[in-house]
Amino acid sequence: MTASGSPHDAAAAPVVPFSQFVIKVHSRCDLACDHCYVYEHADTSWRGKPKAVPGEVLARTAERIAEHARAHALPAVHVVLHGGEPLLAGPATLRLAAEELHRALPPGCALDLRIHTNAVLLSAAFLDLFAEYGIKVGVSLDGDRASNDRHRRFADGRSSHAKVLAALDLLRRPEYRHLYAGLLCTIDVENDPIAVYEALVALEPPRIDFLLPHATWDTPPPRPERLGPHPYADWLLAIHERWLADGRPVPVRTFESVHRTLRGRSSLTESLGLDPADLVVVETDGSFEQADSLKTAYDGAPATGFTVLEHTLDQVADHPGMRERQSGLAGLSGQCRGCPVVRSCGGGLYAHRYRSGSGFANPSVFCGDLMQLITTVRDRIGPAATVPAQAGPVEPDLTDEQFDQLAAGYGDRATVKALAGAQLGLTRRMLAALADGRPDAWQLLADLDGRAPHALDAVLGHPYARAWAARCLRGERGADLGGLAELAAAAALRARVEVDLPVPVREGAVHLPTLGRLVVGGAGEARLTTTADGFTVRGTTVGWDTPAGGAWQPVRRVALPGWTVALEDTDPQRDSHQWPVADRLAEDELLGWTGGLREAWELIGRDLPDHAPGLAAGLSTVTPLRPGPEGRDVSAAARQAFGAVGIARPATAPILALLLVHEFQHVKLGAVLDRHELFDPTDDRLYHAPWRPDPRPLEGLLQGTYAHLAVTEFWGTRVRTYDGLPGAAAEHARLQLAVWRGHTATAVEDLGASGSLTGLGKRLIDGMRAAVEPWLTVPVGAAAEAAARARAAEDRVRRQAAHTTR
Numbered sequence: 001m002t003a004s005g006s007p008h009d010a011a012a013a014p015v016v017p018f019s020q021f022v023i024k025v026h027s028r029c030d031l032a033c034d035h036c037y038v039y040e041h042a043d044t045s046w047r048g049k050p051k052a053v054p055g056e057v058l059a060r061t062a063e064r065i066a067e068h069a070r071a072h073a074l075p076a077v078h079v080v081l082h083g084g085e086p087l088l089a090g091p092a093t094l095r096l097a098a099e100e101l102h103r104a105l106p107p108g109c110a111l112d113l114r115i116h117t118n119a120v121l122l123s124a125a126f127l128d129l130f131a132e133y134g135i136k137v138g139v140s141l142d143g144d145r146a147s148n149d150r151h152r153r154f155a156d157g158r159s160s161h162a163k164v165l166a167a168l169d170l171l172r173r174p175e176y177r178h179l180y181a182g183l184l185c186t187i188d189v190e191n192d193p194i195a196v197y198e199a200l201v202a203l204e205p206p207r208i209d210f211l212l213p214h215a216t217w218d219t220p221p222p223r224p225e226r227l228g229p230h231p232y233a234d235w236l237l238a239i240h241e242r243w244l245a246d247g248r249p250v251p252v253r254t255f256e257s258v259h260r261t262l263r264g265r266s267s268l269t270e271s272l273g274l275d276p277a278d279l280v281v282v283e284t285d286g287s288f289e290q291a292d293s294l295k296t297a298y299d300g301a302p303a304t305g306f307t308v309l310e311h312t313l314d315q316v317a318d319h320p321g322m323r324e325r326q327s328g329l330a331g332l333s334g335q336c337r338g339c340p341v342v343r344s345c346g347g348g349l350y351a352h353r354y355r356s357g358s359g360f361a362n363p364s365v366f367c368g369d370l371m372q373l374i375t376t377v378r379d380r381i382g383p384a385a386t387v388p389a390q391a392g393p394v395e396p397d398l399t400d401e402q403f404d405q406l407a408a409g410y411g412d413r414a415t416v417k418a419l420a421g422a423q424l425g426l427t428r429r430m431l432a433a434l435a436d437g438r439p440d441a442w443q444l445l446a447d448l449d450g451r452a453p454h455a456l457d458a459v460l461g462h463p464y465a466r467a468w469a470a471r472c473l474r475g476e477r478g479a480d481l482g483g484l485a486e487l488a489a490a491a492a493l494r495a496r497v498e499v500d501l502p503v504p505v506r507e508g509a510v511h512l513p514t515l516g517r518l519v520v521g522g523a524g525e526a527r528l529t530t531t532a533d534g535f536t537v538r539g540t541t542v543g544w545d546t547p548a549g550g551a552w553q554p555v556r557r558v559a560l561p562g563w564t565v566a567l568e569d570t571d572p573q574r575d576s577h578q579w580p581v582a583d584r585l586a587e588d589e590l591l592g593w594t595g596g597l598r599e600a601w602e603l604i605g606r607d608l609p610d611h612a613p614g615l616a617a618g619l620s621t622v623t624p625l626r627p628g629p630e631g632r633d634v635s636a637a638a639r640q641a642f643g644a645v646g647i648a649r650p651a652t653a654p655i656l657a658l659l660l661v662h663e664f665q666h667v668k669l670g671a672v673l674d675r676h677e678l679f680d681p682t683d684d685r686l687y688h689a690p691w692r693p694d695p696r697p698l699e700g701l702l703q704g705t706y707a708h709l710a711v712t713e714f715w716g717t718r719v720r721t722y723d724g725l726p727g728a729a730a731e732h733a734r735l736q737l738a739v740w741r742g743h744t745a746t747a748v749e750d751l752g753a754s755g756s757l758t759g760l761g762k763r764l765i766d767g768m769r770a771a772v773e774p775w776l777t778v779p780v781g782a783a784a785e786a787a788a789r790a791r792a793a794e795d796r797v798r799r800q801a802a803h804t805t806r
């Protein structure tokens with residue numbers, strides 16, 4: 001019998017690569033939990049498996065995962081060391097598993113390695129090993145002592161609770177705390193939900209997962225009559241209510257998944273939502289199996305017939321059972337497909353749909369509970385947007401520490417990533433507002449949101465996606481909704497998902513944001529279709545590995561140590577800056593940019609190291625501009641294009657470095673202003689910026705001052721480098737520092753005195769003041785001081801002249 005039975009053709013859908021791997025390192029357990037699906041349910045295959053995984057199986061498993069990661073360019077793989085009880089495998093085997101995985105995975109593919117354990121044997125020796133390899137620890141615990149003792153006992157009936165608590169005390173010590181992944185709690189409706197919740201929260205887990213007990217229509221879960229028709233929903237809802245009242249003190253995967261799916265976002269668990277399953281299990285004998293939960297269905301249910309020794313993961317992904325689990329809505333029973341909460345529920349966990357005779361073509365055996373849980377949560381959290389692919393809850397604000405980093409002019413990788421995440425949410429909301437204009441493209445985007453969220457985010461994170469959406473929303477001339485099709489097509493191509501979509505032809509080319517443009521001639525619209533080898537528009541085919549040249553003009557990226565940046569010269573939406581953009585770069589100009597960026601990046605890493613991590617995390621795109629008037633250096637950033645700066649390539653790498661950090665200051669502050677009110681928006685006065693003849697609105701002064709923090713630091717570090725040496729370059733640096741620190745300090749005080757700052761705005765200014773102060777005392781010499789004073793006097797005269805002629 002195969003895991004099939006629903007009325008659609010799963011084989012027609014493209015295979016989704018695996019990214020989650022469960023490796024069974026030991027097939028026996030030191031507890032005898034009576035709700036365990038491995039030993040107490042229908043599948044008895046564990047009896048024929050080796051107890052401990054042999055080294056050869058571990059090595060081949062690592063190679064198979066690495067092969068799969070390379071084939072699908074996976075940015076990360078998630079691996080769980082599992083059992084039975086994985087600690088029974090011993091430290092040598094666990095070390096070998098970690099070593100083989102680290103050794104085999106290709107550069108650029110991150111390894112998220114975890115172990116799921118009952119923690120009875122967890123010791124400092126194990127934790128030292130896990131710290132060495134970054135192995136995170138998830139612990140199974142069903143709540144307080146009484147709740148846990150109901151099932152999680154030794155074979156002789158003894159409680160395991162005290163041992164697990166001792167292990168969790170160890171895991172929460174400062175030296176191991178970073179390894180603590182969370183708690184997994186299997187629900188028993190006889191347990192008091194609040195006692196369970198309080199006991200788990202008291203253990204300060206980074207995350208809690210509540211798991212429904214495994215059951216099928218043949219072996220339904222316990223439903224004591226006195227607890228009503230949907231006891232599992234009631235049990236979870238009692239905790240949900242308390243969790244909301246407590247201010248969500250800890251992430252709960254079950255609740256977050258319901259909240260996210262109600263808003264059209266992806267689920268965080270295979271047991272909810274319509275996301276295709278991307279998990280595979282490797283048993284101790286090297287056999288590939290489907291999800292462990294299938295062990296509850298029937299003897300042999302998870303088997304695939306494939307092994308790590310003989311088969312690739314692509315072959316496993318093509319197995320009918322795997323395809324069935326990846327087929328989303330189409331793979332569900334008719335009752336589920338017509339269900340109003342199907343996008344959140346997804347028919348529940350695949351294994352829970354099983355019934356002899358009809359296989360898996362049924363609603364979940366927990367159907368009534370899931371319906372009750374989802375509809376109650378939906379009503380509780382307010383009218384959720386039901387539009388697919390729309391952004392979820394507003395991303396959390398910056399932490400105080402992150403805000404203070406930005407106030408000092410910097411922002412580390414996590415801080416800038418937080419800004420980028422908020423910007424992505426904003427772009428998604430803007431796109432949702434345009435969805436009706438291209439329902440076909442919107443549907444594809446929604447589909448990709450579930451199937452290939454990373455590919456979708458890579459395209460929606462493109463700086464000019466939001467710039468285009470903003471133009472459309474403003475109803476600007478030339479901004480049309482074909483842009484939605486361009487974004488959807490680009491995301492589909494990134495995900496290698498089949499697509500057949502009309503896309504606009506602009507200026508003789510089809511534009512695929514983040515990928516490039518295909519010159520096809522003419523105007524209007526053309527059909528873009530994928531084939532096994534690539535994609536085709538108007539008879540022109542681009543293979544997956546087609547190099548630059550001819551009709552296909554890909555976006556070119558400059559890969560530097562720790563930073564990869566796109567040189568955007570194809571997307572028509574890039575014309576979003578105040579200066580005109582350059583045309584497609586010729587080879588010699590491209591070489592000039594590549595060399596310039598390399599040198600500039602080295603300089604930033606050496607002289608402005610606190611700017612480098614944030615810039616690498618958030619500056620994805622440099623858009624070449626045409627040279628400025630009379631050869632002036634020109635550069636720009638745009639509020640609607642987070643992650644991009646426009647620059648006309650300057651003559652020297654240091655000036656390129658200066659322009660990069662200067663403009664990226666605008667990018668960061670723009671993202672902060674999108675989320676936080678820093679000043680009174682009704683203040684419509686104009687303020688003098690010391691560096692400009694024309695007065696500026698308060699926001700303009702703030703933006704300029706923030707950017708000049710980096711300019712001051714740049715010249716300050718140059719002055720320190722020259723360290724009092726003579727010469728024109730040293731004199732120039734000293735003059736620049738004298739000028740810019742004066743301008744910046746003056747502007748900081750003007751902002752502070754405006755009377756229009758909010759509390760957060762004052763905090764930003766305090767940080768900026770503290771950042772500029774150390775540069776005010778760096779010696780620059782009398783000549784530079786005098787020249788700077790003269791320059792300031794000239795500026796004052798110019799400003800007054802501009803004022804009187806206005």
Ligand code: SF4
Pocket residue numbers: 335336337339340341342345346347348363364366367368370371
């Ligand atoms: S609530 Fe029931 S019918 Fe609706 S999707 Fe879930 S299992 Fe299917």
